[in-house]
Amino acid sequence: MSVTAPLGFEAAGVAVGLKSSGSPDVAVVVNRGPLKVGAAVFTSNRAKANPIIWSQQAVQDGVVEAIVLNSGGANCFTGSFGFQTTHQTAEKAGQLLGVSAGDVLICSTGLIGTGDEAFRGKVLEGTEKGIAQLSADGGEAASLAIMTTDSRPKRSVVTRNGWSIGGMAKGAGMLAPGLATMLVVITTDAVIDAGQADAALRDATRVSFDRLDSDGCMSTNDQVTLMASGASGITPDFAAFAGALADVCADLARQLQGDAEGASHDITIEVVHAASEEDAVEVGRSVARNNLFKAAIFGNDPNWGRVLAAIGTTAAEFDPYDVDVWMNGVRVCSQGGPDASRDDVDLAPRATHLLIDLRVGAATATILTNDLTHDYVHENSAYAT
Known part of the structure; x- marks a missing residue:
């Protein structure tokens, strides 16, 4: 009720x-x-x-x-x-x-x-x-x-x-x-x-x-x-x-x-070991608003380079060459370099989990977002008609 x-x-x-x-x-x-x-x-x-x-x-x-x-x-x-x-x-x-x-x-x-x-x-x-x-x-x-x-x-x-x-x-x-x-x-x-x-x-x-x-x-x-x-x-x-x-x-x-318009992936961005909660939120949001990253997830492409590029635009405290990135349980980036093969990441399920370890503190934050799809663009191009 x-x-x-x-x-x-x-x-x-x-x-x-x-x-x-x-x-x-x-x-x-x-x-x-x-x-x-x-x-x-x-x-x-x-x-x-x-x-x-x-x-x-x-x-x-x-x-x-x-x-x-x-x-x-x-x-x-x-x-x-x-x-x-x-x-x-x-x-x-x-x-x-x-x-x-x-x-x-x-x-x-x-x-x-x-x-x-x-x-x-x-x-x-x-x-x-x-x-x-x-x-x-x-x-x-x-x-x-x-x-x-x-x-x-x-x-x-x-x-x-x-x-x-x-x-x-x-x-x-x-x-x-x-x-x-x-x-x-x-x-x-x-x-x-x-x-x-x-x-x-x-x-x-x-x-x-x-x-x-x-x-x-x-x-x-x-x-x-x-x-x-x-x-x-x-x-x-x-x-x-x-x-x-x-x-x-x-x-x-x-x-x-x-229920986001046209989305095919629900992306949970978890930022851990940040210097502050504000830093964790800023980092997570930078990825959530990065269209290149969101388009990659739509294409089932675990392109972790786009993650690092996005967080590098923030003022948060971290060393971009000492960051770990996990996608759906697979560590694809370790200390700013390649780790597991991208082929090991399964992005077919709708639920997508991105973990970003900044390795500088104890604060965490989680941001929820979606991928960028053809359906989203179509629905919003015709919203007023």
Whole structure:
């Protein structure tokens, strides 16, 4: 049930014609309490969609009563009309739910730069229709409604000692870090306050969504939201809650990676023995964004030279002639020179593991990415048609 697995939440997913396919395209998730705690992290892209601008202000008081999400239109670069659409959506939801519009977050996903009266009308219709269909079983429908180019919904639930966390996510392209990746809604019935929610969410996204770098393209609409109802009546140890939240975020991030547009390999880049975590992240990301490396993996070519060339562009502390590189368990490079034969590396499986040993410290980091394929280029060349 994803977001309605924890107690105190209702959700719905409805179709109002935003998608040409006729599939669900507006989702509503409502926190029935008794707590109405909320926290969110947003894209760091300076080009922000209208829902991001709204939600960044609305969440500042740590109270979130509901969230309305639409697919089929990003409502980004749509001027004052677009912001008015976001405002009216929150007002509509607030009116129907009997809550303040300022406690309603808004998310949108789809094509940038499009929006008219028909779009606004459908979003408002979907908000009304969704609220009318709210139920404790509506989490699955909501997870379907937020999909765009996704081939499948992403859901995750963990249950602990009397409390739980549930989540849903959408994302298949424009997956790059910057506090959050695409649209994610997470709910919990644990008793936590706004400060704890914010701290735990930022810690969890830092090592999950912020480490997903599928194609190096940062969206204008990225948002991860956490809502806490306290309906379980249980106050967990903060470390236990933070760990469970990190597990949900990591699971959803992996699902996003596995559904990346056109990908044929899911690449896990593990950097070990770095001087600092920042260095490990920088090195891993340099490889994740290297098109030559990603194209080589698509061609099942264990071209480790492209790995060293990529990490050599970073400011991380290491000696490029004292680095080891492993591909799917085979050490192809030892201390900056050839080791095992490339013929020993099997890159046929979708799961691909790259291990980079910098041999200078004790810090590690893992970055998730995908290969660069013909299908990815084709899908994104025709996205707006």
